[in-house]
Amino acid sequence: MEEKKMGLMKCLFVLFAGGVIFLLLLAIYPFWLLFAKVTNLIGVKGIRNTSGKLQTPVVFYEHSVTKRIVxxxxxxxxxxxxxxxxxQELIDSLKGYKILFEATGKLSPQEEQALTQKEKDISSQFDFIFDLMKKINELMSLQYQKDGLTYSASWINTDMRLYDLIRAFAQQDISLIKKGRDIDDPFTEEFGQTVARWFINKLFSRFIPVGVVLSVVAFFSRDKRVAKRLILDARNEIAFQGINEYLKDSDIVTIWGAAHLSGIEKCLKKSGFREVRREWFTAYTVRDYSLFDAIKKGMRATKEAASAATALKKD
Structure with a gap:
């Protein structure tokens, strides 16, 4: 009797807590929508959400004196x-340009052996993030940049090596994530895949406001601030050095993640460049996924899988 009473109390508590959370979310939701609309309108340097599309730009800069183009x-x-x-079509149309690109690459066997334990831990965190991107890529039927673009032998990598980035993290005694978990968990079952598709689709549709929120949260974390300096700021300097090195001989195309645009643009403007042209490209078109339909479909798939498993046991 006592156990039943305790069980009932737990159920009531869960229902109460769930109700409170639901009401809080309901109260916050209009403000979130307003925030999302404002941030989408303002946008950020390297990315925008518009009309159900996630877009990034190609920005052309011209030097005020030399007339060189980046x-x-x-x-x-x-x-x-x-x-x-x-x-790729745009890049191919820019005849005579030197093509530079971002790529930290992979660790060589010698570099892997040279890692300290702390560096190995950080390396595994990078692996976790790369694997997560791979899972999202497969789940959403997307394509990797390295597969989508044709990297010619004449293209030049002007990025920091992954080995140096890992060592920099270790020297600063910071980590990317606290603890990795098995990323197959939400992606193996049909139910998890269906809900994950809805969530990722929603994330792409609110990419900028989510990014702004994460940036604000990261500001209060020492590890995240230092990580930003290493992943963005330090590599921006390396990218700009590469631009300066090859700009003497020709105009430049430099291919980097959208998050690097703001920092590298500052370097370019300080050096006498000004923006003369901007073209936007659609990276992702938001899909018509419903959370209710996703849950319903996932539950149906789970039920069918359970029925099939039961049938196999009987056989």
């Missing part, structure tokens, strides 16, 4: 195949 191709690293095809 075309900054701001990309996201997983996107719809048509996005990379359109960017």
């Amino acid at each position: 075309a900054f191709v701001a990309v996201i690293h997983i996107a719809e195949p048509a996005y990379y095809a359109a960017i």
